[in-house]
Amino acid sequence: MPQPMAETRPLRLGVLGCADIAWRRTLPALADVAGLTLTAVASRSAERARRFADRFGCAAVTGYQRLLDRDDVDVVYLPLPVALHGHWVERALSGGRHVLVEKPLAATAAEALRLSGLAASAGLVLRENFTFLHHPQHATVMDLISGGEIGELRAFTGAFGIPPLPGTDIRYRADLGGGALLDVGVYPLRAAQYFLGSTLDVLGSALHTAPTYDVDTSGDVLLRSGEGVCAHLSFGFRHGYRSAYEIWGSAGRIVVERAYAPPPRYRPRIRIEQQDRVERLTLPAADQFAETLRAFVAAVRGEPERGPAPGGRPVAREQLVHASLIDAIRASARGGARDSGAVRAPAPG
Incomplete structure (x- = not known):
């Protein structure tokens, strides 16, 4: 389980999956987000995890559950295929982690409702990574x-x-x-x-x-x-x-x-x-990926929501x-x- 967070320190991020979007856009944007620091990247392939870790300066983890078992991860970014969202979002939430998941949140409304209910009952933030809206x-x-x-x-x-x-x-x-x-x-x-x-x-x-x-x-x-x-x-x-x-x-x-x-x-x-x-x-x-990460950090900190829902x-x-x-x-x-x-x-x- 993650340790209680001090308000002044950055949130420690763990990444489940070595997707192309994480390599090209999401993780490079982290450099401009003061409230977030990358701790570890997990893949089923040790080689892929090491490739990401070498570029972004974090720990390489083989296996998604092993990342969730770490005690230095406060929030999780999940760029896995849609069919895997349900299982791994649930595991991350069950471990007390706030989750930023690549769009769409789920393949069906029933699954999205289930995951949203789990997050709400645990008092955790679950956000869909629609970066363009930011x-x-x-x-x-x-x-x-x-x-x-x-x-x-x-x-x-x-x-x-x-x-x-x-x-x-x-x-x-x-x-x-x-x-x-x-x-x-x-x-x-x-x-x-x-x-x-x-x-x-x-x-x-x-x-x-x-x-x-x-x-x-x-x-x-x-x-x-x-x-x-x-x-x-x-x-x-x-x-x-x-x-x-x-x-x-x-x-x-x-x-x-x-x-x-x-x-x-x-x-x-x-x-x-x-x-x-x-x-x-x-x-x-503007870097919409950095803006999305900032909005996610703000939501985790309990600050007023910043997009992507107007009005x-x-x-x-x-x-x-x-x-x-x-x-x-x-x-x-x-x-x-x-x-x-x-x-x-x-x-x-």
């Missing part, structure tokens, strides 16, 4: 909308597509929770939730499965908010790269490119189009709403929308 560019867009820059909202469109992956990529493995919806589709879905609110119905969805694989490789979704604003989402592994969203209002539109995975030194560009003018805003660069919406509840929407999209793709006209995401909890 980038300041989206708060700027929200401010523009709130200020009436494009009038009343009429529609949202979001897209995240990447070129085909190597055939051996784990995102093609159903047993590990693969598929385009859980990997790239959740980004425009979460963006629609961010801007349109938590009351979203799935009017229809289509998930395409290539003959070679048993997971979805692309999809389209149509949503409607409680205020009647519709959102069209497109995503997949069969596309030229695109990472964008557009918000269309009664008096103009806002377009954001490189919306979900901007490099830390990239200066975002927001385009505002109205009938008689086009304005381009260039914003300061005072509780972050933990937003995570459950998102998981319910994933279930509803799958149900609609199987024919639920034809039966009832819409598939509503059940209220979490």
Whole structure:
């Protein structure tokens, strides 16, 4: 069990899994996060654990449970495949650790609800690592909308597509929770939730499965908010790269490119189009991974929540709403929308 934390010292982080996202983005961002220090990285492979440990200056651990058995770990970052989240999030919470888990929290709403309940009953923080929502560019867009820059909202469109992956990529493995919806589709879905609110119905969805694989490789979704604003989402592994969203209002539109995975030194560009003018805003660069880690530390310390839920919406509840929407999209793709006209995401909890 971890020892009681002194308020002044950094939280000691243990990492379960040597995923590419941890190597490229999450662990390099730690250098700019004062409240967090890396203690150990665990892998099933001693060689992979040592590779990470040598680069990031921490202990190498072979086996995930061995990391959780250490007494110098306060919080856990879990970048494992989605199908492994349930077991290892539960083990980390059972050991008294706060958890930052890669998106999505779980493959189903039932699993997300179960894990959230375990965290709440233990008084621990469980956060889904949707880093893009912590980038300041989206708060700027929200401010523009709130200020009436494009009038009343009429529609949202979001897209995240990447070129085909190597055939051996784990995102093609159903047993590990693969598929385009859980990997790239959740980004425009979460963006629609961010801007349109938590009351979203799935009017229809289509998930395409290539003959070679048993997971979805692309999809389209149509949503409607409680205020009647519709959102069209497109995503997949069969596309030229695109990472964008557009918000269309009664008096103009806002377009954001490189919306979900901007490099830390990239200066975002927001385009505002109205009938008689086009304005381009260039914003300061920001590392959304560092911002996410700071928000996680703040949550563990009991400080006010910093994103990714605007308007005072509780972050933990937003995570459950998102998981319910994933279930509803799958149900609609199987024919639920034809039966009832819409598939509503059940209220979490």
